[in-house]
Amino acid sequence: MPTQPTRQPRPGSRQKPHKRVVSPQRRAMYRRRRAVALVVVLAAVSLVVFCVYSLGRGVVDGMSLLRPTPIARESVPAPKKTSGVNDCGASDVKLSLTAASQGVPVGGSLDFTASISYEGTSSCLLDLSDVVLTVSSGDQTIYSSDSCPADPNRQLLAKTSDMNRTSQKMTWGASRTGDQCVEDQSKLPKVDRGAYTAQLSLKNAHKAVSDPVTIQVQ
Structure with missing residues (x-):
């Protein structure tokens, strides 16, 4: 019986590719791999975003720490009074003023x-920041040491020899104060x-005043 000749593909013709059959188990494995890859990508993106945010927040916080913060002198809290001790009044103290010289250029x-x-007759608290030096010409006040706020400086006064007197130095720059605080007297x-x-x-005790001292500006 004659042998049938093998059919050869025609020149220029394309063979149809065979479709690859994927089992359900392999499809499920592919889906799991895609899900895991997606989770890894999302985690990496979240980590990058968190690092960038933390770095930016750290730079901002560092700059805020380096930036000087102005502190108003008025915001300094006064020390608490000793329990049971009152502030010194006009009847508790006597003020005296002594000048280093009677003249100043x-x-x-x-x-x-x-x-x-x-x-x-009983112990009292004196705030030295309430002691005010005033210089006047006739009825006009020329200079007042309380034109700028001062830090509280409370001292306990009593009858004992080591607590019945206190003093402090005060300087007048032969200048004139105004409504605004100018701490550097050389600029007045x-x-x-x-x-x-x-x-x-003495503030809040108007009857507590010293004897006047006459100064000659030459």
Whole structure:
């Protein structure tokens, strides 16, 4: 019986590829791999975003720490009063003022010693920041040491010899204060030649004043 000749593909013709059959188990494995890969990618993206955010937040916090923060002197809290001890009043203290010299040149400065003696019957607290030096010309106030706020400085005064007196130095730069606080007296306008009166007083106790001291600006 004659052999059938093998059919050869025609020149230029394409053979249809055989479709690959994927089992259900392999399809499930592919889906699991895709899910795991997606989870890994999302985790990596989240980590990058977190690192960038943390780095930016750290830079901002560091800059805020380096930036100086202004502190107002008025915001400094006053120390708490000792329990049961009242503030010194006009009847508890005697003020005295002594000048280092009776004259000062124009544009110069003059030191004073402010002394506070205890004359009360029971202990009291004195805040030295409430002791005010005032310089006047006639009825006009030229200079006041409380034009700028001062830090509280409380001291206990009593009858005992080591607690019945306190003092502090105060300086007048032969200058004139205004409504605004200027801590550097050298930047204040200078007074003219003439006679001026210096006196010590205690805030919130208007009757507590020292004897006036006459100063000559030459």
